Amino acid sequence: MTNEAIAAAGQKIYEGIRAEMEANHWGRLVVIDIFSGDYEVGDDDRTTTNRLFERQPDALTWAARPGYPAPYYKHIGRKPPAHMAYQRKGVSD
Numbered sequence: 001m002t003n004e005a006i007a008a009a010g011q012k013i014y015e016g017i018r019a020e021m022e023a024n025h026w027g028r029l030v031v032i033d034i035f036s037g038d039y040e041v042g043d044d045d046r047t048t049t050n051r052l053f054e055r056q057p058d059a060l061t062w063a064a065r066p067g068y069p070a071p072y073y074k075h076i077g078r079k080p081p082a083h084m085a086y087q088r089k090g091v092s093d
Contacts, residue, residue: 001060009034010062021066029071033059045071 013032025041031048032039033056042048063071
């Protein structure tokens, strides 16, 4: 399976749960098994992925971070740049 096919499958599953993820898990990591559609939500990629693998040992995973354009970004000791985080409706800093 190509990286593009994995990304497309993960994005399709994520679109089905996006509203729930953005409402309840903003900024957390969502790891999705593209074969089963099962997913796990957490704050640490290793722990979150391992919890998913406990249930789905043969999982092929794809990750998202609700509210962000990518699941991983670097920032040290400060908030991510404004362009890295989408603003939640009705929420301000």
